[in-house]
Amino acid sequence: MKLGLQLGYWGAQPPANAHELVTAAEKEGFDAVFAAESWGSDAFTPLAWWGSSTEQVRLGTSVVQISARTPTSCAMHALTLDHLSGGRHILGLGVSGPQVVEGWYGQPFSKPLARTREYVSVIRDVLARDTPVTNPGPHFPLPYTGPGATGLGKPLKPITHPLRADIPIWLGAEGPKNIALTAEIADGWLAIYYSPRLAPMYNEWLDEGFARPGARRTRDDFDIAATCQVVVTDDRAATIAGMKPVTALYVGGMGTPELNFHAQVYRRMGYGDVVDEVTELFRSGRKDEAAEAIPDEMITETMIVGDLGEVREGVRRWEDAGVTMLLVSCRDAEHVKQLAAAVLH
Template sequence: MLGYWKAGPPAGALEAVQEAERLGFDSVWTAEAYGSDAFTPLAWWGAATSTIRLATGIAQLSARTPASTAMTAMTLDHLSGGRVILGLGVSGPQVVEGWYGQPFPKPLARTREYVAILRSIMARQAPVTAPGPQLPLPRTGEGTTGLGKPLMSTLHPLREHIPIHLAAEGPKNTALAAEIADGWLPFLFSPASDADARALLAEGFARRDPTLPPADAFEVSVPVPIVVDDSVEAAADRLRPMIALYVGGMGAKGANFHFDAVARLGFEAECAAIQEHYLAGRKAEAIAAVPMRLIDEIALVGPVGRIRDGLARWEESVVTRMLVQGDAEALRAIASLRG
């Protein structure tokens, strides 16, 4: 899991991707927020690899129309020989309305419409139409010429069914992922919430479209920060800034999905303290307020033996794929644990 870039391209990323492929890792995942995009790095690194799957984790719905996302995914799927996994997410109102200039209300309904259009385009069975109301195709009415017509992609898909995974942290969109997608991408997940996760997925599977792959083929891919260090505290300190950013600063007070996800793990008071410091500009205090107990819930840190002991909780959970967030050393450590 390489995530999105900061000021520039991450140093050593290509070497890490190639090492991951050599070690037998399944896939490489990128992301986007309001800087680098999710697809271009996959095309660049995909050209230098041959087997590792290329996944967006996540591409933001409001960054592109469904047609644009389908075109990009289908093009990359051809160029890579069928290696694409399309991870999608709604992001949050600050980014959607502040960066993309798109409306945020009714994100679940928008996701449902978006995925249905993607499926229709990639199946290429007929010219694409969609009733809306958020994403109608063709668009008609006020402000249009009235000349729009249903179209079918000129590009024939390499695969009619490119896997679509949905990022979800809340209960309703977790169930939605099980209903309409091929996989679920939780974030800030803990094996301690396994029973709740299974119940929400079962709720979605009960409504699942029978034309989709069966529920037993559904994947759950979780980013797990991993830091290998002889000092547990030193390893934890490398993760505290990231956790403080997401819990305290990624979203407005009362509208931060990451805050809510961590609070549901039993850290509501800690989240409130982190957010209060962060929004007041006291980032050092916010970082210091991230407890070791929280880090152990959502990450694997410390010596290799400690990581090995902690790995069992994840393997017994609903998780089917762990997305390793770490450097080449972390990749090699995990590969050694997996034999």
Template sequence: MKLGYSLGYWQSGPPPGALEALLEAERLGFDSAWTAEAYGSDAFTPLAWWGSRTSRIRLGTGIAQLSARTPAATAMAALSLDHLSGGRFTLGLGASGPQVVEGWYGSPYPKPLARTREYVQIVRDILAREAPVTAPGPHYPLPYDGPDAAGGGKPLRSTVHPLRADLPIYLAAEGPKNVALAAEIADGWLPFLFSPRADADYRRALDEGFSKRAASRSPRQAFEVALQVPVVPHDSVEEAADQVRPMLALYIGGMGSRQANFHREVIERLGYDRECGLITEHYLAGRKREAIAAVPTRLVEELALIGPPEKIRDELQRWEETVVTTLIVQGDAATLRVIAGILS
């Protein structure tokens, strides 16, 4: 299993020591490095800025949000960064959720599967550069011909020749239909909140997508499943779990509403309905400390590798037996050295 390094998205400002950690990840032989975005820092700028100091490690967005940019703007950023990195860029995309899309970008959140399919096709058409790009819509019509159109739009072709017309595109997906879509139209899948116990369900979803995959797409054997998983070496399992609980409480309780939270649904499918309900109630009522405390250790151990190094090594086997091909980890340079020593 390959190792990746996640710079994530920023909290109140740029993460201290990020460049040092990225350079250490490359020195340690990590295969890839990834940035993210939510509603603060963007995914492309840090990747270009810090990635310019590297020479070998692959650079990916994990993830860039669909609603943050039009398909054409995303394709322009991707082909630019692929040129600047010498062909090391991977475009990771995700639909995000209604809270961010409607609350931050001011865009509607209809039919995420259909929008994703349409978005990816336009990006691929731009990168292929075979003809001026047109798209029928309904979400991203090119040229735009709505009732308020000025009437001067015409199909265009990128002035820049992409370095790789087949630049890899990965999709973030959590639900079974989204996972199947990734296997059908993308070159890789970026899971989140993945438990090895659910591996059989994910395999079925991937198989469904692969059965519809076009022959022109990259072969199934090359399909990458790159999972960001917390790895927290610590003598105390409980203290290690305490480092993961805030993130889980945020995504279960705070990344959505009582009615719609795709992240919480993943955990509920694992059988934690009662716990998810309690975490959500605390979080939405502003009781974040109680929400964090309500995250059970056994859930953390399902979704993360935590505790003494010997325990992590023993548990690693169950991850190696899943569909996951790359483990993406976080931490400063010193932590990455420890993690690499345990996982390698």
């Protein structure tokens, strides 16, 4: 099992101790450090800034939103960071949701699977640098010939030669069709709210993608990086209780009542009634009650909490389910060291 440090996206201000966390992660043998974005900080710049003081740890995005940049622009970011880091970049991509895509980026959210497939294809063509890049569309046509076009656009290939044509592309995916697509066209799956109990269901979706003609990977060389809070504690009950407000936010407050991808994941786990109750409470302003409505097992399904022995047993369970990396958040350097001792050493 590998560990990835999830720095996430910024709140109102940049995190004060990110450099300390990144330095500790490299020292303690973490495989990768990841940054994210929502509608504030971007994911690439923090990796370039904090990653410049590292030599071995990989630098990944988890995730960058495909509506934030054209695929050629995203490829430029990726090849630049890959050069600066000496070939340590992992490009993690995700579609986000309609509130962000249409409300922040001013782009249509429809056909997310088709957009993802086309987006990844263009990026791979840019990184291959075999010929000038063209794409018939319909989502990212190159050259552009639609309304307002001058007719002067010409196919191009990057001036800068990519350090690697095969920069790993991992996709954030939650639903069955998206996970199958990930297995077909990507090098890894960024899983959120992963549950080892449901591994047979995930494997069925993954196997569908692996079996498609032209699939890029097989299960043997495909990464599954799962977001998982790992907490070593002797007070398991209090720790679980402290995690419920955040889960209530994502289950009850993200997206819209009609379309919340995180809530759909928990419905597939069998918590449909809980999701309905939490959503109603959260959206009526009763956030404390929403957190209290979440049962303990809904937390422990997707996180590893307990004393050292329980944590190590949990890590083995996740590894047996097919997970190759745990994406963890850490408070400080001591927390990084603690998790490395529990999981890696």
